[in-house]
Amino acid sequence: MDTIVNLPKTKRGQKTLNKILKAAEELFYEKGYHSTSIIDITNKSNIALGTFYIYFKDKFNLYKYLLLIYSHEIRKAVAEKITESDSRYDKEKIGLYAFLNYMRVNKHVYNILWESLYIDKNIFVDYYESFSLRYIEGLRKSQQTGEVSEVDLTVLSYVLMGISNFIGLKYVMFENAEDVDFEAVVDSVMDILENGMFNK
């Protein structure tokens, strides 16, 4: 197979694949990628070793598939909440809130995603570069309508990704997320994005 995953054609197969993904996710999070073997994954998901290879050529492809899922899920979580007609301001606000909520219930994503820096740096670079390119597309439209000012959109996309990722680190990973008023945090960030950090 040439693709990273051989997708199942039956419900039963999908169930098995999901079991593999869930076990791998837990093991990668607890022990890290390098210390997790395919046998660990099949043992934990209660399937035969051979079954793993129906879906994946190796552990690396399983890992890449997990990251693909995260990237889709994050974009979906954001896209579900916004519509084309929302202003860029609303898109950023709703998007940040949706991102923080996604990370809150998927705390392992930071660990598993950033470990790519130690598994294959290209994956880490591609992840953020693709995210940035897609971001720029949307920002360009809002720049053309005049809502977004004439800033360098590559810089702006990384500014926005840096903000959401570090705000996520602080309020999802460092703090007990249950104690955080996410709406207030998002409001503070939007205030900075709207007015800058200085008094005029």
Place this chain on the structure above:
Amino acid sequence: MDTIVNLPKTKRGQKTLNKILKAAEELFYEKGYHSTSIIDITNKSNIALGTFYIYFKDKFNLYKYLLLIYSHEIRKAVAEKITESDSRYDKEKIGLYAFLNYMRVNKHVYNILWESLYIDKNIFVDYYESFSLRYIEGLRKSQQTGEVSEVDLTVLSYVLMGISNFIGLKYVMFENAEDVDFEAVVDSVMDILENGMFNK
């Protein structure tokens, strides 16, 4: 010993310690923390195994000492360029520029620092939490003089750290730093921090 490092009292000792640190840095960057043994480090730095233990109790303390050095160096690189009388605007601008320049010549720092997430998460959390607390102190002074607006300073500190870290990823790690016009990048970031991202 109770401290993380037993500092040498002679120049010769300092030279040996530096050799250990340089070898560890290169190995941690190339092979990662877990795959690097103390023997790898003493072999690479051409010292006897026993000599390692004059300075460090174990590999973990050596690692913590490296992060301490990075944190001091980054703060020093920034502090050297700014003075108390600079405005907060200038402090942020000069500080971002100094940070990017430091990371440009110390590309391994991202990898070694972020690996703490997989070695001992508390180190990762402490690193950014201490950085944030120090940042907030400075921002509070600038808020008291009226230069910085009445935003939540914890949020603002993470916004600023997120920006500098992700701008660093993009223009130091992802791009060939030699081809990047760092002044233009810093100007774009400062424009966003001053005016926000929207047209008024």
